[in-house]
Amino acid sequence: MEWETVIGLEIHAQLATKSKIFSGASTAYGADPNTQACAIDLGMPGVLPVLNQDAVRMAAMFGLAIGAEVAQRSVFARKNYFYPDLPKGYQISQYELPVAQKGQLHIDLEQGASKLIGITRAHLEEDAGKSLHEDFQGLSGIDLNRAGTPLLEIVSEPDLRSAKEAVAYMKKLHQMVVYLGICDGNMQEGSFRCDANVSVRRQGDPKLGTRAEIKNLNSFRFVERAIEFEIERQIDLIEAGGKVVQETRLYDPDKGETRSMRGKEEANDYRYFPDPDLLPLVIDQDVIAAIRASLPELPDAKKQRFITQYGLSGYDAGVLTTSRALGDYYEATVAALSGEPKLCANWVMGDLSAFLNKDNREITDSPVNPAQLAGLLRRIQDGTISGKIAKDVFEALWAGEGETDAIIEKRGLRQITDASAIESVIEAVIAANPEQLAQYRAGKDKLFGFFVGQAMKASKGKANPQQLNELLEKKLKG
Ligand code: ADP
Ligand code: MG
Numbered sequence: 001m002e003w004e005t006v007i008g009l010e011i012h013a014q015l016a017t018k019s020k021i022f023s024g025a026s027t028a029y030g031a032d033p034n035t036q037a038c039a040i041d042l043g044m045p046g047v048l049p050v051l052n053q054d055a056v057r058m059a060a061m062f063g064l065a066i067g068a069e070v071a072q073r074s075v076f077a078r079k080n081y082f083y084p085d086l087p088k089g090y091q092i093s094q095y096e097l098p099v100a101q102k103g104q105l106h107i108d109l110e111q112g113a114s115k116l117i118g119i120t121r122a123h124l125e126e127d128a129g130k131s132l133h134e135d136f137q138g139l140s141g142i143d144l145n146r147a148g149t150p151l152l153e154i155v156s157e158p159d160l161r162s163a164k165e166a167v168a169y170m171k172k173l174h175q176m177v178v179y180l181g182i183c184d185g186n187m188q189e190g191s192f193r194c195d196a197n198v199s200v201r202r203q204g205d206p207k208l209g210t211r212a213e214i215k216n217l218n219s220f221r222f223v224e225r226a227i228e229f230e231i232e233r234q235i236d237l238i239e240a241g242g243k244v245v246q247e248t249r250l251y252d253p254d255k256g257e258t259r260s261m262r263g264k265e266e267a268n269d270y271r272y273f274p275d276p277d278l279l280p281l282v283i284d285q286d287v288i289a290a291i292r293a294s295l296p297e298l299p300d301a302k303k304q305r306f307i308t309q310y311g312l313s314g315y316d317a318g319v320l321t322t323s324r325a326l327g328d329y330y331e332a333t334v335a336a337l338s339g340e341p342k343l344c345a346n347w348v349m350g351d352l353s354a355f356l357n358k359d360n361r362e363i364t365d366s367p368v369n370p371a372q373l374a375g376l377l378r379r380i381q382d383g384t385i386s387g388k389i390a391k392d393v394f395e396a397l398w399a400g401e402g403e404t405d406a407i408i409e410k411r412g413l414r415q416i417t418d419a420s421a422i423e424s425v426i427e428a429v430i431a432a433n434p435e436q437l438a439q440y441r442a443g444k445d446k447l448f449g450f451f452v453g454q455a456m457k458a459s460k461g462k463a464n465p466q467q468l469n470e471l472l473e474k475k476l477k478g
Helices: 053-065 163-180 220-239 285-293 299-310 314-320 324-337 341-358 370-381 387-398 404-410 419-432 434-441 447-458 465-477
Strands: 003-014 076-080 090-094 100-108 114-126 130-132 141-143 150-156 192-202 212-217 247-252 257-263
Touching: 003 163, 003 220, 053 100, 053 114, 053 150, 053 163, 053 285, 100 163, 114 163, 150 163, 163 192, 163 220, 163 299, 192 220, 212 220, 212 257, 220 247, 220 257, 299 314, 299 324, 299 341, 314 324, 314 341, 324 341, 324 370, 341 370, 341 387, 370 387, 370 404, 387 404, 419 434, 419 447, 419 465, 434 447, 434 465, 447 465
Parallel strands: 212 247
Antiparallel strands: 003 150, 003 192, 076 090, 090 114, 100 114, 114 150, 130 141, 192 212, 247 257
16 A cells, blocks of 8 residues: 655744843853743733844744745734743744745755745744753753743645655755854754654545644654654554544654654634734835845855856755855865865865864864865875875864975975986886786786885875876886
8 A cells, every 4th residue: 555644844943032032031042040031031910022123034034035925014922821831821923924924945855856845834933931850859840041032933834745855854944044044053952943743645645644743853863763653653553444643742762753742732722812912013125125135145046056156066066055154165265276166175075074073073163274275285286295195284284283385394295206216116116026027017917006006105105196107107018
């Protein structure tokens, strides 16, 4: 039996404002519990919320970046529910009139395939506090620092068809909000988290199946695993004659399974109504135009530009535009070298990335800057060192041993291009291997590689490879 999976994601991106969405309290992460929740965040009697303009600007930026309609008028509503981490008894959110609607995001899939995913809406809301279940011996602690932190909830159409597509979409969205500078993207700290709605239906069935919603997934890996598990569970259930019930489920990463948390609430359970303390949010056309003008170059456009401007493959261009910082680093290197974009790409994606990984550093924190990398590549270009020796020089640059030229001199790494010097190395190698010479001359061509290796070793890797090959061939032929 052929099954089709249908997935829609609701993603919460924490907006990178300094203060909360309706109060002046700080949003900084990691403060002592309950030191950053003010009377407004707690909903004390008599307080009034005041909307943070920067949160609005960020939401509008996002809407424009995904080609959505940014609403000139949207409305904040109260979503009422009872939970210990929400002492005021309601969350301020947007319901019927969200700030952005009808956008889309382009995702890349395997083997060069790609797909457009519809984004139904993005709306502003406040976060709730946090319940802490450890450390309190049978009791729960409540930390309200997070209460009132601005969130952008981004709701996709049910356009995703596999766990892999869901992860590709989530990664693309993550890249987008970080590019825009509206979210720090830190998933460990909960700045970017996902609820996954999953259903299955028989291939060709026009009706959507009943969905389960898996709450609060805070890593790409968990999203993939939770969805995979949920697909299996639903298919097994239906094939055994059962029925999927609409409900909220939790993913347990230790057990690798989802389990039921509560039945799904309906919208009317929340008794939504417009918040009487807040005026409708009006964004003028000229404000929208100014925000549009402030948008940075977006990931897809940058990737396309890298392909045309630098002649890179789609793959290389994709990797180099993963983050703005990486793209900036790459372009600064090309500019400093005034050319050789492919050589620069190879080094940024190769040695540089490997060293960053090894030391667990961000590109903005690289001990080798673009000018230094370009300085090294210039010495490959002008034949001072080979590409292979350059790897050693790079390691020395990384370790802070000085600049490229100084390292080359100090370590005596300059490439040998003097023909007579290369010849004498070759002669010594031939003299030391009479048997191999005889075999080579008797027709065992493969031994050429052996002689190249020996001669290169004897020159400590410094002989110009092309000259070495030519001279060696001449000498071996006698
Ligand atoms: P709610 O507000 O109750 O969570 P929505 O209708 O807003 O419900 O949908 C939330 C998310 O669930 C959206 O991302 C949507 O694409 C997705 N979704 C809706 N129906 C299904 C379904 N049958 N299977 C999978 N995803 C679905
Ligand atoms: Mg939902």
